Each structure stands twice: as C-alpha cells, then as structure tokens.
Amino acid sequence: MADGYLNDETWRYFWHPVCTISELEAADRGRGALLSVTLLGTELVIAKTASGVAAFDNRCPHRSAKLALGWVEGDSIRCAYHGWRYGTADGKCIEIPAAPNGPIPRRAQAIKYDCDVRYDLVWVRLNGDADTSIPGHTAWDDPSFKCVLGPSYTWKTHSARRLENFTDLAHFPFVHPNTLGNAGVQTYLVPDMDFRTEGELHYRYAPPEGARKAMNSTGNLSPLKYTDYTIRLPFGVTLDLTLQNGERAVLWVWATPIDATHCKSFWFACRNADLDGPDQPHIDTQMKILEEDIDIVESQDPEQIPHPMDEIAVGPDKVSLMYRKCLYELCHAMENGGEEIHRYLTTERDNI
Numbered sequence: 001m002a003d004g005y006l007n008d009e010t011w012r013y014f015w016h017p018v019c020t021i022s023e024l025e026a027a028d029r030g031r032g033a034l035l036s037v038t039l040l041g042t043e044l045v046i047a048k049t050a051s052g053v054a055a056f057d058n059r060c061p062h063r064s065a066k067l068a069l070g071w072v073e074g075d076s077i078r079c080a081y082h083g084w085r086y087g088t089a090d091g092k093c094i095e096i097p098a099a100p101n102g103p104i105p106r107r108a109q110a111i112k113y114d115c116d117v118r119y120d121l122v123w124v125r126l127n128g129d130a131d132t133s134i135p136g137h138t139a140w141d142d143p144s145f146k147c148v149l150g151p152s153y154t155w156k157t158h159s160a161r162r163l164e165n166f167t168d169l170a171h172f173p174f175v176h177p178n179t180l181g182n183a184g185v186q187t188y189l190v191p192d193m194d195f196r197t198e199g200e201l202h203y204r205y206a207p208p209e210g211a212r213k214a215m216n217s218t219g220n221l222s223p224l225k226y227t228d229y230t231i232r233l234p235f236g237v238t239l240d241l242t243l244q245n246g247e248r249a250v251l252w253v254w255a256t257p258i259d260a261t262h263c264k265s266f267w268f269a270c271r272n273a274d275l276d277g278p279d280q281p282h283i284d285t286q287m288k289i290l291e292e293d294i295d296i297v298e299s300q301d302p303e304q305i306p307h308p309m310d311e312i313a314v315g316p317d318k319v320s321l322m323y324r325k326c327l328y329e330l331c332h333a334m335e336n337g338g339e340e341i342h343r344y345l346t347t348e349r350d351n352i
C-alpha cells in the first residue's frame with residue numbers, strides 16, 4: 001500500500017475542512033477571494049464567487065498556470081496568464097480572450113470538486129463515490145453552547161497520528177503533568193467502546209480522582225468528572241467533557257491530511273456556561289495544551305502509522321488499536337470502491 005501501512009487514497013472519499021471562511025476571505029486582495037490549499041497532495045483553489053464557495057484543481061487546463069493567481073468575476077474565475085474564464089458551476093471555460101470567435105475546446109474545463117460550507121469551515125471531498133457526509137457537531141447545533149473557532153494549525157505528522165494523540169488517555173501525566181493531568185497520577189484505563197453508524201467510535205473516559213483536569217467556563221483548568229469521546233472516522237473527534245462542577249465543555253477537532261506527512265487541525269472550544277465571558281482564555285488554555293503535545297507527536301517516526309509489527313501495543317492502547325483497525329478496514333474496503341466504504345460506515349455492528 002502507498003504511504004505506509006494505510007493507503008491515503010482512502011481519505012479522498014471523505015469530506016475534510018480545508019480552510020476557515022475567514023482564512024478564505026483574508027485571501028481577497030481586492031480581486032475576489034481565491035485561496036490555494038492542499039488536500040491529500042492535491043493542490044486546490046478555493047473560490048468565493050457570486051454563487052457561493054467552490055473548489056477546483058489549482059491548475060488552468062490551458063497552460064497549467066495556477067488559477068489562484070487569477071481573480072473572481074461574478075460567477076467565474078479568470079486565469080491570470082491568458083485570461084481564460086471558467087464558470088464556477090461546472091468549471092467549463094466560457095471565454096478565451098485571444099480567440100473570441102471560438103470554438104472553445106471541449107476539454108477546456110477546470111476540474112471541480114465537491115465543496116460545502118459548514119460551521120464556518122470550507123469542506124472539500126475529492127471523490128464522491130462513497131456518499132460520505134460532513135461530520136456532525138453537537139455543540140454547534142445546541143443553542144445552550146457557545147462555540148469559539150480556534151486558530152487552525154499545521155503539524156508535521158499524518159492526520160491519523162494527530163487524531164490518535166487527541167484520543168490518547170495514557171499520556172496526560174507525562175505530556176501534560178501541570179495542565180490536563182497530574183504528575184504521578186496514572187490514568188491507564190481500558191474503556192468500553194462501541195461503533196456507531198457513519199463511522200463513529202464512542203467511549204467514555206472516567207479518570208481516577210484527581211487524575212485529570214479540563215477547561216472550565218472561564219477558560220481555567222478544573223477537575224474533570226468524565227469525557228465522552230466520539231471519534232468520527234477517519235480524522236475527527238469530539239470530546240464532550242463534564243466537569244466536577246457540573247459544567248460541560250465540548251472540544252471538536254478535525255485533522256485534515258495535507259499530504260502524507262502534514263496535517264492541519266481545525267477545532268472549536270465550546271462551553272455551556274459563562275456564555276458572555278471572554279473567549280480568549282479558552283483559546284489560550286487550549287493552545288498551551290496543544291503546545292505540550294507538538295514536539296512529541298512530530299517526533300513520531302515515521303509520520304504515518306506503520307505496520308503493527310513496527311510498534312508495540314499493550315492493553316491500555318485499546319483506543320489506538322481500535323482506531324487503527326477501523327482505518328485499516330476502511331483502506332481494505334476502498335480497494336473494492338466507494339460503495340464498499342459506504343457499506344462499511346453504515347453497517348450496524350456489535351460493540352468492539
């Protein structure tokens with residue numbers, strides 16, 4: 001398989017956020033918003049036009065200049081090199097300034113991808129054959145919560161490693177001894193896990209007394225009661241935290257695969273108390289925790305999850321083992337096409 005033990009082709013069948021709406025709008029230098037992003041090694045241009053947001057290969061089919069260097073005109077994108085203009089509905093060329101009397105070659109069409117905006121994020125799917133959906137976001141849809149979008153960040157690791165780090169229960173007292181965990185208070189636990197349709201893995205983490213802290217409604221750390229984890233295959237996770245003081249906080253994250261060795265994480269910190277309080281402490285506390293993880297995760301060699309024989313697992317690595325098992329099974333399903341991926345994600349099964 002390509003890219004190590006898992007085949008990165010598989011992730012092309014899934015929706016991934018590629019930028020925030022504000023990142024896209026910030027790319028507007030007076031000629032419309034065109035932003036170049038990379039998803040699974042494919043360079044894309046995200047365009048905000050009169051009819052909405054659309055995603056194309058960042059390549060003009062004429063002489064291969066980057067479309068992101070061009071500009072938006074109403075419902076179309078104009079290439080900066082020779083001015084060919086492409087409609088955003090289907091990417092077809094609708095104007096060639098140097099040949100105004102046509103005909104326009106049939107192959108003059110920018111490659112277009114599925115694109116949607118949800119949770120103020122721009123989502124792209126490179127291959128629609130598995131009929132996958134954009135992941136849910138419980139707190140976003142719940143009016144009792146306030147959700148704050150954190151700054152997205154890029155790490156030199158595969159999305160699967162990044163996600164695994166987010167779901168890991170045993171690293172708190174070592175990597176986060178003064179923030180999430182407490183040095184010397186071990187947290188090895190083997191939670192029950194269940195698999196839900198749409199590729200969701202769920203488990204509850206109930207730490208021993210004093211073992212774990214979490215962000216409270218003011219952005220400070222206070223004792224955690226338990227966390228409900230919902231992994232959304234392949235690279236998303238929601239942490240629904242209930243604190244000892246009864247407050248809830250929800251962390252939502254998706255690690256988008258830029259390529260085989262880099263991922264960009266998009267995340268929200270949500271709270272159901274102190275809704276009028278300042279947001280910044282929530283971002284700052286979370287960023288501090290993330291900074292504790294980055295060196296460890298980027299040091300993992302290789303960046304991709306390797307063959308099981310190349311690493312060692314013990315019982316409390318259950319979450320990681322189950323997650324990897326699901327990723328592997330998805331890659332296996334992909335070999336038989338998108339429909340098989342869809343079947344895998346929508347099949348009811350016994351708890352794992």
Ligand code: FES
Nearest residue numbers: 060062063079082
């Ligand atoms: S390369 Fe784009 S118009 Fe020629």
Ligand SMILES: [Fe+2]
Nearest residue numbers: 165171175293
């Ligand atoms: Fe961590």
